Amino acid sequence: MVNIEEQEELFKVIGKELNEKIECYAIGGSAMMFYQAKADTKDVDLVFLEKKGLEKVKKILEKIGYVDKKELVKIFRRYEDNKNRPIMMVGKNGERIDLFFKEIITFEMSDTIVSRVKEAHEFNNLIVKIVSAEDIILLKCATEREKDRYDALSLMENFDIRWDIIIEEAVNQTKLESYLFPVYLFDFLEELKEDFKADIPKEVLKKIRKISEDLLEKKLGKRKK
Amino acid sequence: MKKSDVRLFSIAKRLRGLQTVSTIAKTFNIKERTAVNYAWRLRKEGYLTTDYARNKIRWYRIDPLKRKKSGYDLYELLNKDSRVKISTREDYIIHADKEPSVEEVLARAIDTKEFRIVLASLGLFNKIKNWSRLREFADKYRIGRQIGALYDVARRTMKVKRMDERTRKALLKSKGGKFIIKNFKSKSFNDVEGKWRVFIPFNKQDLEVYEEWSI
Secondary structure, eight states: OEEHHHHHHHHHHHHHHOSSOEEEEEEHHHHHHHTTSOSEESEEEEEESSHHHHHHHHHHHHHTTOEEEOSOOOOBTTTTTOSOOOEEEEOTTSOEEEEEESEETTEEOOHHHHHTOOEEEEETTEEEEEOOHHHHHHHHTTBOOHHHHHHHHHHHHHSOOOHHHHHHHHHHHHHTTOTTHHHHHHHHHHHHHHHHOOOOOHHHHHHHHHHHHHHHHHHHHHHHO | OOHHHHHHHHHHHHHOEEEOHHHHHHHHTOOHHHHHHHHHHHHHTTSEEEEEOGGGOEEEEEOTTOOOOOSEEHHHHHHHHOSSOOOOSSEEEEOOSSOOOHHHHHHHHHHTOOHHHHHHHGGGGGGOOOHHHHHHHHHHHTOHHHHHHHHHHHHHHSOOOOOOHHHHHHHHHOOOOSBSSTTOOOSSOHHHHHHHTOBOOOOGGGGGGGGGGOO
């Protein structure tokens, strides 16, 4: 497990080693630690919008003793289908850093996600931008670990979640990488509401359900033709 | 958690971000006097910190997570030393061993290339203690001539400490782009623009915010 101090130390080391400014986005547990909504995380997740930055950070991690774990770790749903798997760097104590390039499995780092960033942290040459709480929830729905449900729940309890943003981004994702994203989101939120008693407004679920049904109908209709 | 604590937490959650007395009053449809009481209780519980904007308007920064601070917020540092206060939609936290100096904050602020931030940075010229350090940061960010030109503009508008000749000459010789903010040119400071070979992004009217502190 990595806590916020260890994470910051790691970023400082990477930042010092970099010879030019590199930007990346912290997502998942790593972002939650910046918001102090979580004490520690199993894996630090960073998304890069430029391949060069990702390669540079990977090289530095290798230099300081991290190893590229090539075999598949099944965290994400629909994982097998996707060719854009993260680079998983594992440290000496088993801590893991996942490096993504533009996409987080079936979820694309859209311009709207980038525009919602409200916090940037500079560690020498490494600039880590923190995605919004709404976007962390959206990303959590792509995984199938129980602890991710608890993380999403904690975000809903601690933040005044703007559900309109979640719905908008889910629709936005259908135009990008994942056509059926609202369907997965509906599944995820309904599970949170039913099993974890999450405070999700009924109208939100209704709206996402309607969007999902329309998308499925469209998709099935096309196949029949 | 006590019932009153839960209520306060939900208020903090709803007000998360930057607020003023009037925005709090508007959010909950209450009187401004009551909004001040809300702010007082939120501050007491550690959910709220106060900043001052122009004309001594109070800004409240509210965070339901009572976050422990780490690093130095660039815009907080800028607001601390500049007469013109800014509110940004993004926090920029610098994780460094030492607090960035005024010289570094000034250079970084100009390097953002954002109109309001560059405008607020003019107020820092009067706080510069070490001109050679400013030159070092100017070299680092490759904005030597931009800094020199903005210094001349600041000197015409407000009371500013004198830059030593050595720094001035070095800044004049330094390299860098023509624009401080892309495609922004001035109608009021053509002589400064000509001297430093840099386009000033402000007109005289833009600098009226500094008038109260003018010479």
